[in-house]
Structure formats: C-alpha cells, structure tokens
Amino acid sequence: MTTALFVVSEEGYWGEECVDPLQTLSDAGVDIDVATPSGSKAVVDQRSIDPENVGEETAERVRDVHENDERMKNPIPLANVDSDMYDAVVFPGGHGTEWDVNQDRHARRLLRNTVEGEGGKALVVCHAVGLLAFTRDGDGEFLVEGRDVTGFPNDWEEDIVDEHDCMPDGRKLPYYVEDEVSAAGGNWDAELNAETSVRVDGDLLTARGPESSHDAATTLLEALGVK
Secondary structure, three states: OOEEEEEOOOOOEOHHHHHHHHHHHHHOOOEEEEEEOOOOOOOEOHHHHOHHHHOHHHHHHHHHHHHHOHHHHOOEEHHHOOHHHOOEEEEOOOHHHHOOHHHOHHHHHHHHHHHHOOOOEEEEEHHHHHHHHHOEOOOOOEOOOOOEEOOOOHHHHOOOOOOOOEOOOOOEOOOOHHHHHHHOOOEEOOOOOOOOOEEEEOOEEEEOOHHHHHHHHHHHHHHHOOO
C-alpha cells in the first residue's frame, strides 16, 4: 500500500491546503499519517474556516476533518518520523508554517531525505514552500538551488499584511516566502496568470496556494503511480 505523511502546522495551517489533499489521497487508497512539530494537535487558521472568506462548503468540510478525523486528532511528533516509512511527504501551507514547520530541523531532515532518497516524493504547498529556503542538501548546499518551484507570491502577501508586515491577527510576518526561496537559488515562478500553479522538479512538487491544492494532490498521485 502507498503511504504518505502530512506535516501540519501547530501555528495555523490553511484548511483547504491540508484537507483537500488528505481526502484526495485517502480516496485513492493511500494510507496516511499526520505529524506536527511537537505532536500536539494542529491548529487551523481561522480565516480558512470563515464562510465569508472561503465559502460555507469549504468551511464546513475543513471543520469536519479538523475536529473529527482521527489522524488529525492524534498526530505523531515530527522528531519520531523516518522518511523511509513513507512513499510521500506532504507539507500543507498556511502562514503558521513560518513560525514552526519551516524552521523545524526535523522537517528539514524529512524533506531532504525524501527528495534525495530513492523513490520518495515531497509535496510542499503555499507558505510551507518557505521550508525550502532553510533546507540544505547532503552536500550542504540549498536543496532548492536550480529547482523550478512555485509558492505563495509576494503580490498576494502584500494584500494581506499591513505596512509593518503584520498579519490581521497582529503577528509580525518574519519573511516573504518568494524572497527567501529565490535567495536560496530556487527558480521561482508562481504563474500568476494561471488559475492554478503546480511545479514538478524531480521528486519535489510545489503548489502555489489553496486553489492549487486539488491539482497538487492529483499530480502527486500521478507521480506515485496511484490511479
């Protein structure tokens, strides 16, 4: 059986970016575990379950999975995870990843081992793409250097934060994903004129944001050879 691990933020994951791939892979028969940095339950970004922001259907779908899915209720501590246990690792996005997942050394290890290992696939979505700016390969170089990637663009970030880079909840955004990933050598193209954006570079898959979540999941299934 094909297996996958979802690494989800305790600081605020974006609902659709986790739930759509989680359900899409599950429906295809993929066996899924969920991990968080400390092993505590993931925290959903409240804006991603606000019907006025995402629509009632998406809000209800995300709330149901967040509250009732046993995998989400009982995550594994990230330090206990071995990449060899999984065929794929998925890093859903959300601004919260900038405060935990993207800075976590175990997340970096997991991403590096998956991309550099034999046969594993890594899907990194939206703000979680910032993890690539902090991950080194086995030779000590940036893992993203020379790779084609997409992710949450500066243009969109500027519509969310204020003039001091503060979020609507008052937290100061520590960095812009596009800036950091580009500085680490990634070939950044968020394809802003396209409805969705998913890039594949070897065993690394990246997706731009919520509206790309489903395309990202189906692209991952294709890469895994799952029908």
